[in-house]
Amino acid sequence: MNNDYLIAVVDDDENIRTLIQAYLHKENYRTIGLANAEDAWSLHRISPPSMWVMDIMLPGMDGYELCKRIRNEGEVPIIMISAKDNEVDKILGLELGSDDYLVKPFSPRELVARIKRQLERWIRITGAGEKAVVSDVATPRIDAGELQLMLEERRAIWRGEEVDLTSKEFTMLKVLAEHPNRAFTRDELLSFVWGEDYFGSDRAVDHLIKRIRKKIEELPIESVWGHGYRMRTDRSEA
Incomplete structure (x- = not known):
């Protein structure tokens, strides 16, 4: 049910906030409107919504910084809206972690369609909204050297210590x-992690790998120049 999801709309233009919220209410989504990034960040810390729609040009903290902060703590869907239509601005927004970018002026119906698509993808990736199933079957697990992934629990263990990962980092x-020592292209990783209909830059892959490496410094993910990435499990110990 759409009313299970709360969508936060962050824009300092009250008319735009009201318009977006009105269209979302027609689709039975719950919404909250915020005029600045500081209030939005407070909401995230206290009671995070299911999804964000945020402007880039905000008073005080801008949308780029807000997106970066939220993304560093989770994979909730983020759509950026902006009057900036330069490719550099779009790429920057996507690299910082937004899932979509829409240029003003835009059709409210198109925005609602993109919101639906992002929520459906998020539900598919995270299993949000699905009821837990009790089973006697042992939890599937992937062992890759010193890394263990508990798939049903979506837990990552590195050298015996659990690592806190976002949904996309885990995926x-x-x-x-699952495919040790195989070199994946950036396009392949985009398709596997973001979905085949993702339109953003493949540099989003580099940004995600950078975040993973920061959390697990000695993880053997190698860059394959001009191609993409692979996880090595066949390296001999010194």
């Missing part, structure tokens, strides 16, 4: 660990 590790 990226799952793809690489």
Whole structure:
């Protein structure tokens, strides 16, 4: 049910906020409107919504910084809206973690369609909204050297210590660990992690790998120059 999801609309233009919220209410989504990024960040810390629609040009903290902060803590869908239509601005927004980018002026119906698509993808990736199934079957697990991935629990263990990963970070590790030593192209990783209909830059892959490497510094993910990435499990110990 759409009313299970709360969508936060962050824009300092009250008319735009009201218009977006009105169209979302017609689709039975719950919404909350915010005029600045500081209030939005407070909401995220206290009671995070199911999805964000945010402008880039905001008073005080801008949308880029807000997106970066939210993305560093989770994979909730983010759509950026902006009057900036330069390719550089779009790429920057996508690299910082937004899932979609829409240029003003835009059709509210198109925005609603993109919101639906992003929520459906998020539900598919995370299993949000699905009821837990009790089973006596042992939890599937992937072992890749010193890394273990508990698939049903979506837990990652590195050298015996659990690592806190976002949904996309976990999915990226799952793809690489399931096929050790295979070199994946950036386009392949985009398709596996973001979905085949993702239109953003393949540099989003580099940004995600950078985040994973920061959390697990000695993880053997190698860059394959001009191609993409692979996880090595065949390296001999020194």
